[in-house]
Amino acid sequence: MTAHIHDLATADGRRLSPYCWAAKLALAHKGVSFETTPTRFIDIPSIGGGGFRTVPVTELGADRIGDSFDLALKLEEAHPDRPALFAGPGGVALTRFVGAHMAHVMGKIARVIAVDICAALDRENQTYFRTSREKMLGGRLEDVAADRAGGVAAVKDALKPLRIMLRGQPFIGGEDPFFADFLFAGVVQWTKIVGTVDFLEGEQAIADWFGRIEARYGAVLRATRG
Amino acid sequence: MTAHIHDLATADGRRLSPYCWAAKLALAHKGVSFETTPTRFIDIPSIGGGGFRTVPVTELGADRIGDSFDLALKLEEAHPDRPALFAGPGGVALTRFVGAHMAHVMGKIARVIAVDICAALDRENQTYFRTSREKMLGGRLEDVAADRAGGVAAVKDALKPLRIMLRGQPFIGGEDPFFADFLFAGVVQWTKIVGTVDFLEGEQAIADWFGRIEARYGAVLRATRG
Numbered sequence: 001m002t003a004h005i006h007d008l009a010t011a012d013g014r015r016l017s018p019y020c021w022a023a024k025l026a027l028a029h030k031g032v033s034f035e036t037t038p039t040r041f042i043d044i045p046s047i048g049g050g051g052f053r054t055v056p057v058t059e060l061g062a063d064r065i066g067d068s069f070d071l072a073l074k075l076e077e078a079h080p081d082r083p084a085l086f087a088g089p090g091g092v093a094l095t096r097f098v099g100a101h102m103a104h105v106m107g108k109i110a111r112v113i114a115v116d117i118c119a120a121l122d123r124e125n126q127t128y129f130r131t132s133r134e135k136m137l138g139g140r141l142e143d144v145a146a147d148r149a150g151g152v153a154a155v156k157d158a159l160k161p162l163r164i165m166l167r168g169q170p171f172i173g174g175e176d177p178f179f180a181d182f183l184f185a186g187v188v189q190w191t192k193i194v195g196t197v198d199f200l201e202g203e204q205a206i207a208d209w210f211g212r213i214e215a216r217y218g219a220v221l222r223a224t225r226g
Numbered sequence: 227m228t229a230h231i232h233d234l235a236t237a238d239g240r241r242l243s244p245y246c247w248a249a250k251l252a253l254a255h256k257g258v259s260f261e262t263t264p265t266r267f268i269d270i271p272s273i274g275g276g277g278f279r280t281v282p283v284t285e286l287g288a289d290r291i292g293d294s295f296d297l298a299l300k301l302e303e304a305h306p307d308r309p310a311l312f313a314g315p316g317g318v319a320l321t322r323f324v325g326a327h328m329a330h331v332m333g334k335i336a337r338v339i340a341v342d343i344c345a346a347l348d349r350e351n352q353t354y355f356r357t358s359r360e361k362m363l364g365g366r367l368e369d370v371a372a373d374r375a376g377g378v379a380a381v382k383d384a385l386k387p388l389r390i391m392l393r394g395q396p397f398i399g400g401e402d403p404f405f406a407d408f409l410f411a412g413v414v415q416w417t418k419i420v421g422t423v424d425f426l427e428g429e430q431a432i433a434d435w436f437g438r439i440e441a442r443y444g445a446v447l448r449a450t451r452g
Contacts, residue, residue, distance in 0.1 A: 090313025093400030094320035100390035101327060158384075164326035174319030 002033045004059040006047045009038035010120040013225045014193050018106060021186035021221075023056040023068040025213070026179055028220045030075045030082050032060075036226040041125045068186075069099060072179040085179040098172060098180040105158045106187055109199065112151035115141040116196040148197070155199055159206060166205040170212055177213060185213045193224060228259045230285040232273050235264035236346040239451045240419050244332060247412035247447075249282040249294040251439070252405055254446045256301045256308050258286075262452040267351045295325060298405040311405040324398060324406040331384045332413055335425065338377035341367040342422040374423070381425055385432060392431040396438055403439060411439045419450060 005024065008017035015021070015036070027034045039047065039055060047057045052066045065071045073092065076085045086092045114133050118126055118141055130141060137144045145151065162184065165172065172180040188210050191199050200207045214221055231250065234243035241247070241262070253260045265273065265281060273283045278292045291297045299318065302311045312318045340359045344352055344367055356367060363370045371377065388410060391398065398406040414436050417425050426433045440447055 084316060087316025088314045089400060090310060090317035090404060091320060093395060094317060094324065094398065094404070094406060096394055097324055097327075097387060097391045097398050097406070098320065101323075101387040103390060104386045161323060161327040161330045164329060165323045168322055169319060172320065172323050174315060178316060178320070180320060180323070 001061055002035060003027055005034055005036045006039040006044075006055055006057040007036035007226060008044075008055045009040065009226075010117075010193075011122040011125070012120070013038050014120070015224060015226055016117070016120075016190065016193055017055050018102075018183075018186035018190040019054070019068040020056040021189045022179070022182040023058060023071050024220050025177075025182035025185060025217055026068070026072045026075055026085055027058075028217050029085060029177070029182070030079045032075065032079075034058075038226055041121070042128050068183075069095075069179075072182075083176060084173075085182075087173075087178070091178065095178065095180045095183075099183055101158075101161065102183040102187055105155065105184075106190075108151070108155045108158050109187065109191060111137060111144045112148060112155065112197055113145070113191065113194050115145045116194050120194065152197065152199065156203070159199075159203065162209075163203065163205050166209050171209070177216070181209075181213060185210060189221060227287055228261060229253055231260055231262045232265040232270075232281055232283040233262035233452060234270075234281045235266065235452075236343075236419075237348040237351070238346070239264050240346070241450060241452055242343070242346075242416065242419055243281050244328075244409075244412035244416040245280070245294040246282040247415045248405070248408040249284060249297050250446050251403075251408035251411060251443055252294070252298045252301055252311055253284075254443050255311060255403070255405075255408070256305045258301065258305075260284075264452055267347070268354050294409075295321075295405075298408075309402060310399075311408075313399075313404070317404065321404065321406045321409075325409055327384075327387065328409040328413055331381065331410075332416075334377070334381045334384050335413065335417060337363060337370050338374060338381065338423055339371070339417065339420050341371045342420050346420065378423065378425065382429070385425075385429065388435075389429065389431050392435050397435070403442070407435075407439060411436060415447060 005020060007015050007020045009015055024034065044052060044055060048064050056068055058065045058071050060074065065074060072085045086095055114137060118129050121129055134140060171177045191197065231246060233241050233246045235241055250260065270278055270281060274290050280292065282294055284291045284297050286300065289300065291300060298311045312321055340363060344355050347355055360366060397403045417423065
């Protein structure tokens with residue numbers, strides 16, 4: 001069975017969404033092959049005839065799944081014999097906390113790079129993106145990004161728990177990566193795809209951890225245009 | 227078997243340490259009774275003839291355990307049939323992340339209330355506390371605490387992942403509390419014991435979660451002087 005992902009893309013086809021990257025890494029972790037369709041922000045509401053508001057939307061057998069966490073849960077249920085994404089209900093609950101932390105970090109990164117993401121979209125998508133993100137971030141993209149040094153410092157402060165934890169173990173999942181790792185790896189990949197700020201500068205422990213993800217899933221991460 | 231905890235205390239006997247509270251909640255969760263000895267900062271190096279630098283130090287049968295996380299691991303191993311603290315090795319790994327996040331939040335709270343904690347110690351302990359904490363926090367306790375509103379805002383920002391997560395489930399552990407919950411509950415209890423700043427003001431979701439912990443472990447949390 002090959003999964004199919006509607007995968008958020010910039011005007012030049014670069015795959016953008018942290019959550020889409022997390023989904024692709026989760027599929028690879030479970031040994032499920034996948035294809036992708038580049039999808040623009042304004043095309044999301046038409047996927048599968050409508051009803052979806054965010055990506056990834058993943059077609060997996062008869063299912064159409066509109067959330068990366070739900071996809072990971074389905075994969076874990078379908079393939080309990082393959083490498084774990086959660087390792088039990090306790091792992092699912094705790095991964096919700098990591099996911100909340102990842103969203104918190106993402107919000108801080110967005111303040112710095114939303115203006116750069118906007119520049120990488122076509123005109124129609126720029127209008128949608130600017131309107132929705134300025135509402136979300138509470139100001140003009142240019143104004144929110146004006147204090148770049150302050151914005152980067154806030155991101156680095158929010159990364160401290162990941163940095164501390166990596167002193168003691170190679171992955172958030174312990175000896176092997178879990179879906180929690182893929183959530184954060186998706187965020188790092190997102191910043192690399194946008195490419196305007198290197199948030200891992202001076203972050204050796206986090207860079208080394210991302211290197212360990214790349215060592216396992218390099219083929220997935222190198223497919224930056226699908 | 228009754229455990230014995232060397233439990234950090236202020237000059238008037240109030241039990242202070244977030245990690246001691248986490249240890250006591252973990253013992254109660256596993257149905258292990260315990261006694262405590264109030265212990266001052268400067269007495270920690272003499273516990274059990276020396277060798278310990280932090281509390282809690284817990285005597286459990288033939289073991290003397292110098293770390294709350296290690297205690298929780300021992301309890302889980304000894305009582306796999308009782309309510310879970312981690313629910314498997316994946317849960318242990320992910321709880322390390324929550325623990326790192328809890329330490330991150332604690333550091334931000336310490337900036338605001340370390341000066342108040344200092345005031346609650348006797349003269350000898352004040353000297354130790356001031357010297358060690360001013361080195362840790364990078365300035366005079368009074369200076370670090372000067373911008374109280376800014377300090378509280380930084381704490382509330384760092385609590386965002388917990389706040390987001392609690393929209394979806396009653397405990398960090400899911401339907402029941404895990405050691406991850408007790409780590410954060412210890413921090414809340416610490417701020418209540420110091421009693422100078424109400425960090426849960428306007429934090430209904432977190433206050434409700436702490437209320438659920440109190441509903442289960444009220445007797446433990448009410449024993450503020452052991």
